[in-house]
Amino acid sequence: MMAQAALIRRAAPVLACIGLLAVWQLAALALKNDSFPTAIEAIRAVPDILGDKESLINILASLRRMAIGFGVAVLVSIPLGLLMGRSRGVAAFFNPLLMVIYPVPKAALMPIIMLWLGVGDITKTLVIFLGVSLPVIYHSFEGAKAVEEKMLWSGAAMGLLPAQRLVRIVLPAALPEILTGCRTGLVLALITMITSEMIARQSGAGNILFNALDMGQYDTVFAMIIIVGAMGICLDAIFEKVRARLVRWSEPQFDMPLSFS
Amino acid sequence: MTVVPARSSEWVRPVTSQEPASAIIEIDRVSQVFQTSARKDHLALSEISLTIEEGAFVSILGPSGCGKSTLLYIVGGFVRPTSGTATIKGHAIAGPGPDRGPVFQEFALFPWKTVLGNVMYGPRQQGVHAAEAEAQSRALIEMVGLKGYENFYPKELSGGMKQRVALARTLAYHPEVLLMDEPFGALDAHTRTRLQNDLLNIWERDRKTVLFVTHSVDEAVFLSDKVVMMSKSPGRIRQVIDIDLPRPRRRNELLLDPRYQKYVVDIERMFDESDEAGSVS
Ligand SMILES: Nc1ncnc2c1ncn2[C@@H]1O[C@H](COP(=O)(O)OP(=O)(O)OP(=O)(O)O)[C@@H](O)[C@H]1O
Ligand SMILES: [Mg+2]
Numbered sequence: 001m002m003a004q005a006a007l008i009r010r011a012a013p014v015l016a017c018i019g020l021l022a023v024w025q026l027a028a029l030a031l032k033n034d035s036f037p038t039a040i041e042a043i044r045a046v047p048d049i050l051g052d053k054e055s056l057i058n059i060l061a062s063l064r065r066m067a068i069g070f071g072v073a074v075l076v077s078i079p080l081g082l083l084m085g086r087s088r089g090v091a092a093f094f095n096p097l098l099m100v101i102y103p104v105p106k107a108a109l110m111p112i113i114m115l116w117l118g119v120g121d122i123t124k125t126l127v128i129f130l131g132v133s134l135p136v137i138y139h140s141f142e143g144a145k146a147v148e149e150k151m152l153w154s155g156a157a158m159g160l161l162p163a164q165r166l167v168r169i170v171l172p173a174a175l176p177e178i179l180t181g182c183r184t185g186l187v188l189a190l191i192t193m194i195t196s197e198m199i200a201r202q203s204g205a206g207n208i209l210f211n212a213l214d215m216g217q218y219d220t221v222f223a224m225i226i227i228v229g230a231m232g233i234c235l236d237a238i239f240e241k242v243r244a245r246l247v248r249w250s251e252p253q254f255d256m257p258l259s260f261s
Numbered sequence: 262m263t264v265v266p267a268r269s270s271e272w273v274r275p276v277t278s279q280e281p282a283s284a285i286i287e288i289d290r291v292s293q294v295f296q297t298s299a300r301k302d303h304l305a306l307s308e309i310s311l312t313i314e315e316g317a318f319v320s321i322l323g324p325s326g327c328g329k330s331t332l333l334y335i336v337g338g339f340v341r342p343t344s345g346t347a348t349i350k351g352h353a354i355a356g357p358g359p360d361r362g363p364v365f366q367e368f369a370l371f372p373w374k375t376v377l378g379n380v381m382y383g384p385r386q387q388g389v390h391a392a393e394a395e396a397q398s399r400a401l402i403e404m405v406g407l408k409g410y411e412n413f414y415p416k417e418l419s420g421g422m423k424q425r426v427a428l429a430r431t432l433a434y435h436p437e438v439l440l441m442d443e444p445f446g447a448l449d450a451h452t453r454t455r456l457q458n459d460l461l462n463i464w465e466r467d468r469k470t471v472l473f474v475t476h477s478v479d480e481a482v483f484l485s486d487k488v489v490m491m492s493k494s495p496g497r498i499r500q501v502i503d504i505d506l507p508r509p510r511r512r513n514e515l516l517l518d519p520r521y522q523k524y525v526v527d528i529e530r531m532f533d534e535s536d537e538a539g540s541v542s
Contacts, residue, residue, distance in 0.1 A: 148367070148369055150365045150367050150369035151369045151370075151371060153334075153337070153339045153357060153363065153365070153369070154363065154365070154369050154371075154430075156339070156356070156357040157337065157357045157358065157359060157361060157362060157363055157431075157436070158359060158382060158383040158386045158387070158434055159358070159359045159386050159387065160386060169371070172371070172373040173371075173372070173373070175373070247373075248414075249372055249373045249374075249414040249415075249416065250372060250373070250416070253416060253417070
């Protein structure tokens with residue numbers, strides 16, 4: 001029984017992917033449109049892209065910007081969010097600022113940032129940074145706010161100073177929530193990475209994609225979509241592994257099925 | 262705050278038990294007003310004055326909501342009273358410190374630490390070497406009956422087990438004063454009795470000062486030198502009763518002791534009376 005359930009859990013994502021590709025294949029065959037290649041055609045184009053040195057350099061450049069933008073955003077946002085969660089003054093200062101930035105699509109800021117910083121790496125990395133920061137700040141803030149007061153009191157009684165309590169109690173206690181924010185941030189990093197390269201074409205995975213679109217190479221366009229999608233799945237899977245390991249102590253104990261049939 | 266010379270332990274050292282014990286904690290006309298969400302003031306504690314002698318075991322008994330926890334928080338330095346002062350060894354209590362170890366009603370364990378990690382936290386913070394802290398912590402974990410659970414996380418423990426970890430965690434850093442908020446409330450009768458005995462043994466050995474909140478009259482009489490009876494709305498001290506029973510106390514002897522029985526019956530009757538008075542007013 002247990003083994004069966006585990007098998008189903010493992011097979012489910014693979015089945016989902018195959019199902020999606022099958023639907024795509026059938027839809028493309030039915031529509032017979034030049035700009036809508038079949039799944040098999042798109043998959044065939046994948047090795048061409050990954051085998052091409054130029055493309056590979058582009059994709060790696062994208063990933064590098066994404067890693068830097070994400071990393072810096074996390075390093076800045078977690079402390080800021082935690083401080084906001086534990087200090088009303090800090091929260092009162094930053095909340096309005098964040099509320100102004102939150103609803104603005106980060107890609108919409110691109111043209112302005114490009115005017116200031118050019119179309120290079122800095123602009124794109126900055127946009128990724130902005131995209132990742134907000135969810136991480138928000139979740140760190142919520143996580144820090146929810147830390148049980150008596151836990152902090154216990155720490156204080158043991159002699160932990162306020163700064164130590166922030167690092168050694170608030171941070172670990174809020175970690176599950178923080179990591180939820182980071183996961184959202186990771187997806188947003190991927191999205192802003194591509195959109196930033198759509199606006200500032202120069203290099204990157206988005207560049208390949210949108211150049212191919214301009215030239216009507218639809219196989220390549222859809223192959224790039226597959227590659228970006230696969231990157232998303234892989235990054236998320238890796239992140240989930242790390243997350244599960246870091247917050248094993250907080251995972252729910254029991255599955256609560258909706259029915260016991 | 263003026264220190265009464267006779268109470269200062271600088272020159273009057275309590276060498277034998279005959280000498281008068283010196284006050285370690287003094288609570289002087291402490292009141293606590295809470296702002297409720299309905300924007301009304303709520304008087305949780307009203308003019309509480311209480312002196313706790315060094316090495317004394319003092320229990321606080323009272324109905325739910327009479328401010329027992331709040332009083333403990335004030336002594337712990339976690340809550341600043343609205344008015345009045347609380348002092349420890351003549352110094353105004355300005356905040357928490359390792360001289361006062363709380364055991365909270367809600368346990369407040371660190372969920373990301375194992376049982377061992379929780380118990381070792383205090384000693385490590387005080388700079389005790391890892392190996393030594395671990396050895397001491399393992400001994401404490403065994404004492405509270407959790408041997409074999411060292412590597413469990415709090416979410417993997419039952420309520421009573423968490424409570425015992427919380428107790429061990431606080432004992433581990435050797436506070437002079439223990440502030441215990443219904444530490445045995447979630448335990449079965451058997452474990453409760455065992456831990457009461459263990460606590461008494463520790464107390465008789467180290468002569469820590471204990472401020473102990475409980476709902477149980479038996480427990481209060483069995484453990485304490487002094488029982489502070491509180492009444493509700495506003496939280497007030499109704500009466501302070503000295504429990505004049507010999508130590509060391511053995512549970513099986515004490516239960517048969519008519520003096521013990523009288524204390525229990527008297528205290529229970531006083532609570533019944535206040536209930537009746539409360540229902541009339
Ligand atoms: N933070 C707070 N804000 C508002 N009111 C509070 C707060 N904390 C406690 N109170 C009020 O103060 C009173 C005393 O609370 P306290 O927790 O000290 O009671 P208690 O004697 O420990 O009760 P119990 O035996 O149920 O633990 C209660 O009426 C409660 O509603
Ligand atoms: Mg209470």
